[in-house]
Amino acid sequence: MNSKPQLRIPATYMRGGTSKGVFFKLSDLPLAAQTPGAARDAVLLRVIGSPDPYGKHTDGMGGATSSTSKTVILSQSSQPDHDVDYLFGQVAIDKPFIDWSGNCGNLTAAVGAFAITNGLVDKAKIPADGIATVRIWQANICKTIIAHVPMSQGEVQETGDFELDGVTFPAAEVVVEFMDPSDGEGDMFPSGNLVDMLEVPGIGSFPVTMINAGIPTLFFNASDLGYDGTELQEVINSDAAALTKFETIRAYGAVKMGLISEIAEAAVRQHTPKIAFVAPAKAYTSSSGKLVAETDIDVNVRALSMGKLHHAMMGTAAVAIATAAAIPGTLVNLAAGGGERNVVTFGHPSGTLRVGAQAQQIQGQWQATKAVMSRSARVLMEGSVRIPDSA
Known part of the structure; x- marks a missing residue:
């Protein structure tokens, strides 16, 4: 029986904060997966290796934990005064399901770096040295996030001495500002009560x-x-x-x-x-x-x-x-x-x-009105992920 060769999809495997995930440019996904729906979910599930009844993600890029079963899709922003649109998918381990209902704050730290490296940010906005300010539109929750990405000699600086508990090795500090982080309209407290x-x-x-x-x-x-x-x-x-x-x-x-x-x-x-x-x-x-x-x-x-x-x-x-x-x-x-x-x-x-x-x-x-924290991020691997054509 002859089978089709695997599909190659350009991707970058990145750590952001205390999480890691597979990052894609929207335009690099197979055409059917460039819009929300079953085809996109099927592709990303197969990339991660879900569902896995063994709970190991042996046949995929996932790490079989909530911190490592993550996917990110990025594109030039459709919103005024923003650089990049950021869509996050939390992949279930034991079910054929991707939850698109919320953001991943940890992987947000890697979004700016990926966007700069992959040409999603106007070069005129990126200093050769210093701090690049990347305005991110978080598409899951329709909120603005600002990432302050260190640059050195025209490239994203990933190495440094910033230490983050939960991450083994030091790296460069990325300051992330979550603007107007209240989810939804009206009071942050759904009942109107603090308790x-x-x-x-x-x-x-x-x-x-x-x-x-x-x-x-x-x-x-x-x-x-x-x-x-x-x-x-x-x-x-x-x-x-x-x-x-x-x-x-x-x-x-x-x-x-x-x-x-x-x-x-x-x-x-x-x-x-x-x-x-x-x-x-x-x-x-x-x-x-x-x-x-x-x-x-x-x-x-x-x-x-x-x-x-x-x-x-x-x-x-x-x-x-x-x-x-x-x-x-x-x-x-x-x-x-x-x-x-x-x-x-x-x-x-x-x-x-x-x-x-x-x-x-x-x-x-x-x-x-705003929340601010320091994280770090770095590229772990870049190139292409492969999945069976049947996915």
């Missing part, structure tokens, strides 16, 4: 802060869920009953936030909302063996992504954390000691992260 009660049949009722900033997120007190906020991945991810409990709570929270209308819909909206739990600052040893002292942080936060505890922190969830911390009365703010603040340093399983955020009340509704 609500969430009733989950068979599990219990819990205080929750529901916020649409960076990414829709549900924040709970760690103690209400039976944790102290210093847990590492193995404590949560080795406990099947706990993971089921978290997913059930997340599903009921998604309904209460108005993101879905029926509990069953949560199964096909795995990327959003995120679920996280917070606790006052307390010392712990991170997954790398680094001691995080109580005085190093304002608050401890642990977050789940795609059904598992994240090894560090999702960039978009970091925006939600910083924004909630800036608003007196949220569970995040209270766990951090209360009061007003425009920057927060929080502990996560891999270490610490400092994020700035600004929020204000306009006609009685809270709005986030």
Whole structure:
């Protein structure tokens, strides 16, 4: 039996923040995959190697975790005063499904570099040395993000001494500004309340802060869920009953936030909302063996992504954390000691992260104006990915 040769698709494998994914120029995708739909999803699923009942992504570019099963499509921006359109797809590991409902804040750090290197940014805007400012249109959530990309001798500078907990090696610092990161229109808090009660049949009722900033997120007190906020991945991810409990709570929270209308819909909206739990600052040893002292942080936060505890922190969830911390009365703010603040340093399983955020009340509704964090990014491999023609 004769089979057609594999398709070659130009691609770049990049790390951005504590995530990595496969980046494509829209025009390099097969014609049928250049528009949203089943053909695009089929191509990207095969690139990553999903669905994989073995949970390994052995036959694809994915890493079989929520941080490494990611795809990015970039093109010259269709929006005025922007350089590049950025579309993110979170690929499920065990299902033939790509969630297009939200952004990846970590991979955002790599978008500017890819856009510059691949000719998507006007050369007149790029200094030979210094900082290139790339205005990104985040197409999933229709928001502006500004990446400040270091340049050296006309090329993106990737090496440097900036260290990011959750990433093994240092690299160049990329400052990322999330402009107006509130998701959707109106109040960032869907109910209008800083704290609500969430009733989950068979599990219990819990205080929750529901916020649409960076990414829709549900924040709970760690103690209400039976944790102290210093847990590492193995404590949560080795406990099947706990993971089921978290997913059930997340599903009921998604309904209460108005993101879905029926509990069953949560199964096909795995990327959003995120679920996280917070606790006052307390010392712990991170997954790398680094001691995080109580005085190093304002608050401890642990977050789940795609059904598992994240090894560090999702960039978009970091925006939600910083924004909630800036608003007196949220569970995040209270766990951090209360009061007003425009920057927060929080502990996560891999270490610490400092994020700035600004929020204000306009006609009685809270709005986030900006969140800022430093990440790093670099190219891991570039060339072509190959997939069977049948994909």
